[in-house]
Amino acid sequence: MSLSSLPMTGNNGARQKLLGYLAILLSILVLFVPVFYDLFTTVWNNDTQSHGPIVLGIGIWFFYFKTKQILEKPQAFKPSPILGWFLILIGASIYIVGYSQSVYIFSILSLVLILCGVICLLFGLQIAYKYWFALFFFIFLMPWPASVIDILTQPMKIAVSYAADHLLYALDYPIARSGVILQIGQYKLLVADACAGLNSLFTLEAIGLLYINVINHQAFWRNVLLAVLIVPVSFTSNVLRVCTLALITYHMGDEAGQGFLHNFSGMVLFLTALILIIVIDSVIQKIAEKFNIKSLLSQD
Structure with a gap:
């Protein structure tokens, strides 16, 4: 009708x-x-x-x-x-x-x-x-209670701190870690909820799901795979943000690390995540075309 x-x-x-x-x-x-x-x-x-x-x-x-x-x-x-x-x-x-x-x-x-x-x-x-x-x-x-946020974010903060510590150490920076506290040079940095917490995970998950819905692939399993991969994308983006803030603080001082560049790094986080999602989607398309995986091929 x-x-x-x-x-x-x-x-x-x-x-x-x-x-x-x-x-x-x-x-x-x-x-x-x-x-x-x-x-x-x-x-x-x-x-x-x-x-x-x-x-x-x-x-x-x-x-x-x-x-x-x-x-x-x-x-x-x-x-x-x-x-x-x-x-x-x-x-x-x-x-x-x-x-x-x-x-x-x-x-x-x-x-x-x-x-x-x-x-x-x-x-x-x-x-x-x-x-x-x-x-x-x-x-x-929905704003979740602080007690719930603390329980859910602590493992992620520790994992992000661990990854940032090892990545910067591999690049020969003088860095050490104690829990979620990073010491690089003479500066100590606390990996807080804002840098590696539930809020960024929620936002990145929202952005990823928005991308999936706007693109609207007809391949169901491709959408499911992208939705699942948003979590490691969020983790990777958070690690890059923490590393960026650590390097800004190390080279430009604590004031720079806590000022405008700190807030600007949040925008870089979301931009990085969106780019990673688009790249992953393109890679899935290439792999599906090469091996003719019909469940992952977009029919739109």
């Missing part, structure tokens, strides 16, 4: 689209601008959760990207009011608890449920399904 076969066509159909997307936008503005303001001024204002604004920006762009894709083709609107109102009410209940108690995990979860409910209410379950990854992507915004 195409859009032209529905009773609501022409100007009425365009008006429904416009009103629908305005309703989605207003739901974000009215309910969630205060939530994001609180996140910007509290949770996201520290190193351990600093990935939040990056993920938010990417998520908004991808939502726009997916909307543009959907509007390029005629769509059949089959509103699902019962499911839509159910999701909205559940989301609103979670929102009230999350916002009143500053439990931001609940607030972000309510955003996903309310957006999904509004889409189902106005456009139907079929359209909502097309937004599944855009909605799922907002899960990466």
Whole structure:
């Protein structure tokens, strides 16, 4: 069934689209601008959760990207009011608890449920399904409790410290390691959560999954393989960032290592990860073509 076969066509159909997307936008503005303001001024204002604004920006762009894709083709609107109102009410209940108690995990979860409910209410379950990854992507915004972050990041920080220590030692730099503390020359560097923690892993995983979804390879196992390889890509990028900061500190002093170049190295981290993902994807394509591995060949 195409859009032209529905009773609501022409100007009425365009008006429904416009009103629908305005309703989605207003739901974000009215309910969630205060939530994001609180996140910007509290949770996201520290190193351990600093990935939040990056993920938010990417998520908004991808939502726009997916909307543009959907509007390029005629769509059949089959509103699902019962499911839509159910999701909205559940989301609103979670929102009230999350916002009143500053439990931001609940607030972000309510955003996903309310957006999904509004889409189902106005456009139907079929359209909502097309937004599944855009909605799922907002899960990466959830700020996890510090206790959970400490437990999950400690092994990664130790592994990154170990790899950076051995890499710089192999390059003849005077470096030693004690746990997650690196001493290079007269400087001591603490490998913190921001440099090798859950926040960077979440952000890199989000960027990698975004790349997979935008490229949209039709080969299922290729997408699975890329998703799995994002973890070692994240590890490698974190090692390179720590090595870069160590070298900046060693050659230019502690002030340079903790100043603008420290923050700039974070952008280099994400750029490096994205380049590595693209390179790995290209290598997989070459290998699949050479050995005719159909499960890895892209059919798009």
